[in-house]
Amino acid sequence: MSQKIKKVVIAGGGTSGWCTAVALSRQFGTLLDITLIESAEIGTVGVGEATFPTINSFHKINGIDEQEFLTATRGTIKLAISFENWGRKGDKYIHPFGSVGKPSWIGGFYHYWLAAKARGYEGELEDLCFERQAAKAHKFALMENPRLNYAYHFDASLYAKFLRKLSEEKGVKRLDGKIVEVKQHPDTGFIKSVVLESGVSIEGDLFIDCTGFRGLLIEQTLKAGYENWGHWLRNDSAVALQTEFSGDIPPYTRAIAHDAGWQWKIPLQHRQGTGHVYSSAYISDEDARNTLLNNLDGDIRVELRLLKFNTGRRKQAWVKNCVAVGLAGGFIEPLESTSIHLIQMGITRLLQLFPFEGCNEHLIRRYNEQSRAEYEETRDFIILHYKATERDDTPYWRDCRDMVIPDSLAGRIELFKETGHLYQGPNDIFSVDSWLQVLMGQRIEPRSYHHAPHVISDEEIRAGLDSMRSKIAEAVEKVPSHTDFLKSYCAIS
Ligand code: FAD
Incomplete structure (x- = not known):
């Protein structure tokens, strides 16, 4: 059977980037060729340290050992x-x-x-x-x-490190560099490649935007739009x-x-x-x-x-060949610690609907509808x-x-x-x-x-x-x- 999506590029290496890398590499192994790009110069938000019980299922599905995880991240219950x-x-x-x-x-x-x-x-x-x-x-x-x-x-930074090790063991390639340009196919608008400050260009079939609030691919390039909920949730x-x-x-x-x-x-x-x-x-x-x-x-x-931050959600989490995960897709302020839960739900949904044969509009619609309802x-x-x-x-x-x-x-x-x-x-x-x-x-x-x-x-x-x-x-x-x-x-x- 034909497989159109082989090369996956994850832009961003915070909690969302590394959770995506670990899940895709552990579930789909050699079916995919995965590269993660993160920028030490930009860094991560560095907070986000309390979670929701669904993290247990995410870890189980992806074979993450609880004892190793708690020890590595200096975690508590x-x-x-x-x-x-x-x-x-x-x-x-x-x-x-x-x-x-x-x-x-x-x-x-x-x-x-x-x-x-x-x-x-x-x-x-x-x-x-x-x-x-x-x-x-x-x-x-x-x-x-x-x-x-x-x-x-x-500890959020230790969690990213822990997930990075697990992902690299499964073949995920990591690049440290700042993305300065996103190139699109002139006829379809699909993302073709991202260009780093060093001049290196990384091509891909599917791009996962984990670049945080800036939404470098999903918003700055693909203009998905943002629904602001600041009138209900005033903290910013x-x-x-x-x-x-x-x-x-x-x-x-x-x-x-x-x-x-x-x-x-x-x-x-x-x-x-x-x-x-x-x-x-x-x-x-x-x-x-x-x-x-x-x-x-x-x-x-x-x-x-x-x-x-702006409380709200990206109007569409998946546009063309780009899926936004984490803060790039939205944020409902930290009360009740729902953000990492939403990240892991989004990744699990991506695993379920993974577009091996191409970014089908029905898959995209299904993904976006569920994402909206959850948010x-x-x-x-x-x-x-x-x-x-x-x-x-x-x-x-x-x-x-x-x-x-x-x-x-x-x-x-x-x-x-x-x-x-x-x-x-x-x-x-x-x-x-x-x-x-x-x-x-x-x-x-x-x-x-x-x-x-x-x-x-x-x-x-x-x-x-x-x-x-x-x-x-x-x-x-x-x-x-x-x-x-x-x-x-x-x-x-
Ligand atoms: P980020 O951590 O911002 O990571 C973005 C990544 O993209 C980084 O690696 C960065 O280097 C990279 N990047 C960006 N631009 C470029 C570029 N041009 N080139 C290359 N790389 C680039 N969530 C919870 O579940 N529980 C909590 O208790 C909680 N508390 C929070 C408290 C506050 C105040 C805030 C603001 C958030 C909180 N969150 C919480 C949310 C949580 O922090 C995030 O969901 C989580 O950290 C994931 O962030 P991220 O990976 O999407 O983005």
């Missing part, structure tokens, strides 16, 4: 995100990756808890989630029963740094809301990454920097970086965190609270408020339990719930929930600390 000051100043809730209670035909075990609460039960919903209890107690183990749902924190800047960190390592990210944005704290084995994400329309870079400096847990190891459903969940606030202490929070949100999200919130029903959309990475934790964590309570639990007596429902809660607590008690787990798994001292 992420079971949850702790949200602080979001609903109101002083509020705190944990959004764990695990499910709450047991699977139920109703589609949400939480209806039982809502029914019990309406009858005077005082136990907390969050006590019914293993990952949440383990996160709170700073514990972790690799377990079969229950199998924990978790992601990772890691971040200052980031790394601090010393010692002691007990929490298995969760902290997301602490400030006056015009929020701060992440990401614990690694050897340091903490932290940064303040904010809207430049509400706070100056200088004040944002001071907010960060006033909220550090340790001495600064690596100095401040200022990053600017939009993810966007809605992130907007929820800003809309569902009672904060009115700063103009930023007032504007977030009062903004008009997409109909798709408004309908979901109203459905929950009125009836207690929640659902996971077809391209939604966030489960019903995730929606529930954020809605209730930010004080949106339903007026009603499913009546199926009414067939159970007060005593039965109370006893059932109490037993579940104490079984989880007893099991968590036996789990080792996260720090001890890392010490033995990654041989750290």
Whole structure:
């Protein structure tokens, strides 16, 4: 059978470039001839260190060993995100990756808890989630029963290095050089080659644009267009740094809301990454920097970086013979750590739809439709965190609270408020339990719930929930600390 796409050129060697290289080389081996071009002079964004559980599947599909990966990237386990000051100043809730209670035909075990609460039960919903209890107690183990749902924190530059080694072992060629020109076929507009500053020209059949925000191929050359979501997600800047960190390592990210944005704290084995994400329309870079400096847990190891970004997505992720992956394809700000997830979903989709016989318009349409749906459903969940606030202490929070949100999200919130029903959309990475934790964590309570639990007596429902809660607590008690787990798994001292 004819194969028109043989030579693949990956432009960019950040997280997206090396994830693409590892996946294509491990899955398609000698079917492709892969070259990755990166520029040490330009560098990478260098942040992006908290992930979503789907990274586990990406690693499994591509044969990446967890222990080697965590050791090489000085990684830690992420079971949850702790949200602080979001609903109101002083509020705190944990959004764990695990499910709450047991699977139920109703589609949400939480209806039982809502029914019990309406009858005077005082136990907390969050006590019914293993990952949440383990996160709170700073514990972790690799377990079969229950199998924990978790992601990772890691050092982004070490992750790129680790993936580079795996890719080169599989034959990926790497060039260090700056692309200064992109040549197109005069008749079709397809990309023919990229030219480096040194004058070397690299030809290809398929080009993967992983050049970050600049979108050198997909935007600067092919003019895919950008849909800006800044009116919903106002943050457009971040200052980031790394601090010393010692002691007990929490298995969760902290997301602490400030006056015009929020701060992440990401614990690694050897340091903490932290940064303040904010809207430049509400706070100056200088004040944002001071907010960060006033909220550090340790001495600064690596100095401040200022990053600017536009939240939104490329209107078409795949144009002609070019597919944009990573920041070149879009960015929905760092809250809930969706960017690396979207990168790996985009790559998995490319593997599934790989155009061996040429860039067929049907493949392109399918790829772009799925990409759009994934970005939009993810966007809605992130907007929820800003809309569902009672904060009115700063103009930023007032504007977030009062903004008009997409109909798709408004309908979901109203459905929950009125009836207690929640659902996971077809391209939604966030489960019903995730929606529930954020809605209730930010004080949106339903007026009603499913009546199926009414067939159970007060005593039965109370006893059932109490037993579940104490079984989880007893099991968590036996789990080792996260720090001890890392010490033995990654041989750290
Ligand atoms: P980049 O890292 O920008 O890499 C671009 C590559 O292209 C580089 O190798 C560069 O050298 C190369 N390049 C560019 N131009 C040229 C040229 N002309 N010639 C040759 N090479 C070129 N994501 C998460 O999942 N979790 C998080 O916690 C998270 N936090 C974030 C916080 C902030 C403030 C920001 C801004 C982003 C965050 N992200 C996060 C997103 C994450 O950083 C990115 O998704 C990830 O780093 C991938 O970036 P990239 O590889 O697409 O682009």
